[in-house]
Amino acid sequence: MTASTVQSTALLRGSKYFCIVLAPAVVLAVVLLLAGIRAGLPPAGTALLLVGLGVVPGIVFKGTKGFFRSRGLADHWRTDLVTVLMLAGTVICYLIPVPEPVPATAAALMIGNAGLAFFRRWLNVSAHVSVLLFGLLWTVAVFGNAFVWLLLLLPLMCFTRVSLREHTYAEVLAGTAWGLGTFGVWLAL
Incomplete structure (x- = not known):
């Protein structure tokens, strides 16, 4: 193997690891955890928030793929089901009422998920x-400018998604636009 091949292989491995560490489910879990903490929820309340709006929809999405495919059901129905679960969780957050930023964050995440399903x-x-863009902008808005440096993660994510050939530049730009749109929804709420 040449030195450039070794470097290329190492770069791809690093890119894969980066995408795993900052996978959408991980970022959503961190945002929900931080929202619960910021709202002053007790640990049990924050855990319930994380399970209800993150873990359960995630398990339904990942765990029902075989079930849906074996019955000839379209994959987008799984995403629709997750959106319905997140909508129910969001409504519950507003009805209880859970302190902000939880309800607006839950609503923005639900709309963001529905938009991704639609545009995909x-x-x-x-x-x-x-x-990732939504999570980074949300963190800066909720916790202050001391976290602006985290925005450096976005170009790295764009680079890794393209270098891994998971997305084209147009798809990465569309993801950026939808992240901004989701953040705009959160600001509006």
């Missing part, structure tokens, strides 16, 4: 980029 029918919008 035409373009393989990068969920990694979209969710």
Whole structure:
């Protein structure tokens, strides 16, 4: 192997690890955890928030793939089911009422998930980029400018998604646009 091949292989491994560490489910879990903490929820309340809006929808999405495919059901129905679960969780957050920023964050995440499902029918919008951008902007807005440096993670994610050939530049840009849109929804709420 040449030195450039070794470097290329190492770069791809690093890119894969980066995408695993900052996978959409991980970023969403961190955002929900931070929202619960910021809202002053007790540990049990924060855990319930994380399970209800993150873990259960994630398990339904990942765990039902075989079930849906074996019955000839379209994959987008799984995403629709997750969106319905997140909508129910969001409504519960508003009805209880859970202190902000939890309800607005839950609503923005639900709308972001629904938008990704909708737009992925035409373009393989990068969920990694979209969710990461939302999470980074949300963190800066909620916890202050001391976290602006985290925005450096976005170009790295864009680079890794393209270098791993998971997305094209257009799909990464679409993910960026949807992340901004989701953050705009959160700001509006």
